[in-house]
Amino acid sequence: MKRVYLDHNATTPVAPEVLAAMLPYFGEAYGNASSIHAFGQDARGAVERARSSVAALVGAQASEITFSSGGTESNNQAIFGVLGSTPEPGRHVITSAIEHVAVLDSCKELAKRGVDVTFLPVDRDGLVNPEDVRRAIRPETALITLMLANNELGTVEPIEEIGKIAAESGIVFHTDAVQAAGKIPIDVTRLGVHLLSIAAHKFYGPKGVGALYVRKGTQLKPLLHGGHSERDRRPGTEDVAAIAGMGKAAELALNNMQDETARIGALRDCLEKGLLERVPHCWVNGAQAPRTPNTTNMTFPFIEGEAMVIALDLKGIACSTGAACSSGAVEPSHVLTAIGLPPEDARATLRLSLGHQNTQQEIDFALETIPAVIERLRLLSPTYKKPAVA
Numbered sequence: 001m002k003r004v005y006l007d008h009n010a011t012t013p014v015a016p017e018v019l020a021a022m023l024p025y026f027g028e029a030y031g032n033a034s035s036i037h038a039f040g041q042d043a044r045g046a047v048e049r050a051r052s053s054v055a056a057l058v059g060a061q062a063s064e065i066t067f068s069s070g071g072t073e074s075n076n077q078a079i080f081g082v083l084g085s086t087p088e089p090g091r092h093v094i095t096s097a098i099e100h101v102a103v104l105d106s107c108k109e110l111a112k113r114g115v116d117v118t119f120l121p122v123d124r125d126g127l128v129n130p131e132d133v134r135r136a137i138r139p140e141t142a143l144i145t146l147m148l149a150n151n152e153l154g155t156v157e158p159i160e161e162i163g164k165i166a167a168e169s170g171i172v173f174h175t176d177a178v179q180a181a182g183k184i185p186i187d188v189t190r191l192g193v194h195l196l197s198i199a200a201h202k203f204y205g206p207k208g209v210g211a212l213y214v215r216k217g218t219q220l221k222p223l224l225h226g227g228h229s230e231r232d233r234r235p236g237t238e239d240v241a242a243i244a245g246m247g248k249a250a251e252l253a254l255n256n257m258q259d260e261t262a263r264i265g266a267l268r269d270c271l272e273k274g275l276l277e278r279v280p281h282c283w284v285n286g287a288q289a290p291r292t293p294n295t296t297n298m299t300f301p302f303i304e305g306e307a308m309v310i311a312l313d314l315k316g317i318a319c320s321t322g323a324a325c326s327s328g329a330v331e332p333s334h335v336l337t338a339i340g341l342p343p344e345d346a347r348a349t350l351r352l353s354l355g356h357q358n359t360q361q362e363i364d365f366a367l368e369t370i371p372a373v374i375e376r377l378r379l380l381s382p383t384y385k386k387p388a389v390a
């Protein structure tokens with residue numbers, strides 16, 4: 001059976017060039033990057049080359065990049081690194097209602113440890129209002145953490161504007177850029193952030209490796225203790241193969257971004273437009289906001305998203321209902337709830353996220369398949385009234 005992968009916001013396949021860049025470090029180049037001898041120096045060279053490539057992807061200096069185990073760790077490191085594991089009483093953090101759970105749950109944990117957390121609302125398109133950020137700032141505000149691109153909607157938040165507001169008040173500003181890296185240009189200086197998280201597996205690198213940009217001079221307490229790797233920020237023997245893979249993935253992402261943005265954006269627009277034309281009564285969430293070029297989030301009322309995902313999987317189309325982490329749960333997405341969808345519409349929503357290997361042929365196949373699946377599921381739905389044919 002033909003299989004079409006439309007779930008790139010959950011993870012991406014490792015690019016062949018990335019795999020090739022990793023293989024030597026599983027084989028002959030097995031040194032510990034902290035060893036002084038030639039084996040160690042080969043490994044160190046690979047780690048430092050990767051650091052430069054990752055820095056280039058986000059407009060940073062190599063010395064400002066710390067490797068981690070992924071987006072989740074980078075977000076935890078940023079948040080608990082600024083506040084500490086036992087935060088001083090009375091401190092305040094600003095975040096939004098639509099963050100990835102790696103930020104949201106970290107902030108909820110801070111709240112349990114006595115930190116006051118403001119969860120800012122978003123508008124119907126999923127955008128945070130920078131003026132809301134300004135109004136939320138207090139003398140006790142220690143951190144603002146807001147994502148650059150949302151994983152469910154693809155909406156791109158006004159981080160540059162918020163960066164200016166954070167700078168006026170001298171507050172440390174973190175952005176979760178895991179969904180933005182490789183999809184839109186990122187420049188940490190222009191964004192005005194002190195901390196920025198990325199994960200390799202969202203841009204054709206391996207899983208289990210990520211990075212945190214830490215602006216020079218930013219005070220950060222380590223999460224882990226036990227050695228001097230990564231400039232004391234993150235102890236433990238580096239996963240040289242994974243880091244080398246992330247470096248290659250960053251290089252490819254930077255080189256291919258312009259062409260791929262145009263190509264994938266056109267495919268996404270074709271898919272979105274085609275579904276809007278072919279399926280009665282459906283809509284795109286976040287359509288009025290700037291979005292990453294690969295993502296569309298659509299509501300098809302009267303059907304359960306989970307049922308759609310399963311039915312589409314049987315036809316060879318892989319997509320999701322939104323956050324991969326919530327799959328299996330019947331709770332409606334916190335992102336869709338935050339943009340004002342009632343629970344029944346939030347549950348009737350699909351996220352289709354495209355990537356490098358998708359072709360026009362695959363989009364044509366999706367446009368033949370998805371409307372028929374939706375029609376069939378709707379006819380089974382007790383709440384659906386088939387529109388009368390004129």
Ligand SMILES: *Cc1c(COP(=O)(O)O)cnc(C)c1O
Pocket residue numbers: 009010069070071072073075100102147149150151176177178179199200201202208210
């Ligand atoms: C995937 C994702 C994460 C988590 O990254 P992992 O490397 O899977 O831990 C964090 N934030 C966003 C926006 C994501 O899409």
